[in-house]
Amino acid sequence: MNDAALHLLVALGVGLLLGVERERHKGQGPEREPAGIRTFALVALLGGLSYRVGGVAVSAVALAVVGLAAVAGYVASTDDDPGLTTEIALLVDFLLGALAQRDAALAAGLGVGTAILLAGRHRLHVLVRDTLSEREFHDALLLAACALIVLPLVPNHGIGPNHALNPGTIWRLVVIVMAMQGAGYVAVRTIGARYGLLLTGFLGGFVSSTATIAVMGRRAVKEPPMRRIATAAGIASSVATIVLLAAVVGAVSVPVLRAVALPLILAGVAAAGYAIAFALRAVRQPEPELLEPGRAFDLRVALLLAATVAAVLLIAGELNESLGRTGLIVGTAAAGFADSQSAAISAAALTSAGHATVTTAVVATLAALTTNTLSKAVLAAGLGKLRYALAVWPGLALILAGAWGGFAITRLP
Numbered sequence: 001m002n003d004a005a006l007h008l009l010v011a012l013g014v015g016l017l018l019g020v021e022r023e024r025h026k027g028q029g030p031e032r033e034p035a036g037i038r039t040f041a042l043v044a045l046l047g048g049l050s051y052r053v054g055g056v057a058v059s060a061v062a063l064a065v066v067g068l069a070a071v072a073g074y075v076a077s078t079d080d081d082p083g084l085t086t087e088i089a090l091l092v093d094f095l096l097g098a099l100a101q102r103d104a105a106l107a108a109g110l111g112v113g114t115a116i117l118l119a120g121r122h123r124l125h126v127l128v129r130d131t132l133s134e135r136e137f138h139d140a141l142l143l144a145a146c147a148l149i150v151l152p153l154v155p156n157h158g159i160g161p162n163h164a165l166n167p168g169t170i171w172r173l174v175v176i177v178m179a180m181q182g183a184g185y186v187a188v189r190t191i192g193a194r195y196g197l198l199l200t201g202f203l204g205g206f207v208s209s210t211a212t213i214a215v216m217g218r219r220a221v222k223e224p225p226m227r228r229i230a231t232a233a234g235i236a237s238s239v240a241t242i243v244l245l246a247a248v249v250g251a252v253s254v255p256v257l258r259a260v261a262l263p264l265i266l267a268g269v270a271a272a273g274y275a276i277a278f279a280l281r282a283v284r285q286p287e288p289e290l291l292e293p294g295r296a297f298d299l300r301v302a303l304l305l306a307a308t309v310a311a312v313l314l315i316a317g318e319l320n321e322s323l324g325r326t327g328l329i330v331g332t333a334a335a336g337f338a339d340s341q342s343a344a345i346s347a348a349a350l351t352s353a354g355h356a357t358v359t360t361a362v363v364a365t366l367a368a369l370t371t372n373t374l375s376k377a378v379l380a381a382g383l384g385k386l387r388y389a390l391a392v393w394p395g396l397a398l399i400l401a402g403a404w405g406g407f408a409i410t411r412l413p
Contacts, residue, residue, distance in 0.1 A: 008048045010104040011097035014111035015044025018093050021118045022086055040093050047097025059098050066094050089118060142299065147175045165314055169252055169349055174306045176248055178299065198279050201233025205240025212237035213376045213392065217384020227388060232278035234380070235271055235395040238373075242268040242399075245344055249365065253348040256361045263366060263406030270402035274395035344368050366403050373400055 019040030043066055050062040070087035092114055100107035156168030204212035216234040220227040246264050250257035344365040351361040373396050380396075381389035 004052060004101075007101045007104050008045065008052070010108055011044045011048035011100040012041060014096045014100065014107060015041040015093055017111055017115050018044070018089060018096075018118070021115050022089065040090065043090055044093045044097035044100075047094040047099075048101050051098040051101045063091070063094055063098075067091060085118070085121070089114070143175070143178050146171075146178060151175060165310055166349060170306050170310050172251055174303060176251055198229060198233050198236055198275070201230075202236040202240050204233075205237030206244055209237040209241035210372065210376050210379060214379045214383045217380050217382075217388050217392075220384050220388040227391065228278050228281050230384075231388065231391040231395070232275045234392055235275040235278070238271040238376075238396070238399055239268055239275065242271065245365075245369070249344050249348045253351050253358075253361070255358050256348040256351050256365070259358045259410065260362045260365055260407075262410055263362070263403040266402035266406040267369070267399045268402075270398040271395065274398055278391070278395075362407065366407055369403055370400055 016037065019037030022040055023036040046062055046066070047059065050059045070090050074084065074087050096107045096111050096114070099110070151168075151171055154167045154171045157166065159165050159167070201212055201216060204215070213234040216230040216237075220230040223230075242264050246257060246261070249260065348361055348365070351358055377389070377393055377396055380392040384392070
């Protein structure tokens with residue numbers, strides 16, 4: 001089969017896929033919608049053939065004809081509120097058929113995405129009208145603005161000592177943190193409260209595992225029967241922290257992520273195993289009530305993390321310039337007492353800029369994870385009292401053992 005025939009078959013396949021979805025919703029009798037499976041299949045094939053025959057010029061004429069036919073069908077509709085979905089889908093169908101002649105894979109993917117969008121209309125309507133609140137809608141707009149408007153405008157080059165500070169990297173971190181918080185919020189709204197405190201702790205780790213362990217410690221003191229599940233939730237927050245740590249490091253430097261992958265995997269497995277063990281022991285405990293969900297994300301948390309990263313990058317860049325490898329490790333380890341992600345990103349960014357080796361960045365990342373874990377241990381004792389701390393400390397120790405054990409394995413000849 002030659003390329004032309006294959007691309008035309010892709011166009012026909014896209015048309016059939018969209019046509020099947022529209023056929024299921026066109027109705028019956030004289031009030032049914034005019035376009036179904038055959039119409040969509042032929043329109044997509046028309047888009048491909050017109051592009052093959054005469055390129056963009058012929059395709060434009062054919063698209064105009066399809067557009068006039070769609071308008072005629074809309075005018076002839078007897079519905080009080082016919083909508084424009086089918087008519088717009090018909091035009092998209094034609095364009096996808098034409099696109100398939102240039103990029104079959106892209107056209108096929110967009111065709112599947114379009115079919116999913118059309119098929120999910122009822123759920124989307126319920127989400128927008130009944131489920132999504134005004135505040136959540138504004139949060140979604142804010143995230144979209146940060147990702148699609150601000151991010152492309154931010155300079156993407158290094159400044160400061162050793163050109164260590166990249167504004168583009170910093171703002172990309174803001175978007176990532178906001179998206180991760182939003183994903184956790186959506187999970188809570190979708191799944192509900194029946195998974196209890198364990199889910200709350202895990203999702204809280206995407207914002208601040210240190211703060212989550214402190215909050216769980218206070219709850220363990222106020223409600224002693226909840227101590228085991230609070231311990232599991234606190235350690236589960238460290239699992240989320242490790243996932244977030246991998247995500248933000250990978251966003252800055254893929255080589256560093258590859259090098260630190262095994263230590264992070266082993267640390268995550270240790271944290272998850274310890275949390276599950278405590279959760280299984282607490283399954284007979286009454287399920288705690290979840291707090292009412294607030295905003296989808298906290299922009300202040302993302303901005304504070306980004307500001308911390310920027311400060312650490314400048315300090316680490318200066319230390320690295322004056323002290324070399326030792327300065328970078330000392331700087332990131334000190335920053336880890338406040339936040340492990342910012343310190344790890346700093347090391348990864350310096351590596352990406354060519355001012356530090358991958359091994360140095362890995363050691364600095366694990367040093368930051370170590371100091372951050374020590375902060376959690378101190379807060380667990382201070383806010384959760386001794387019994388909570390004695391339950392949490394072994395889990396934190398296992399996390400560090402997994403991380404440094406993984407590093408030792410990667411260094412073996």
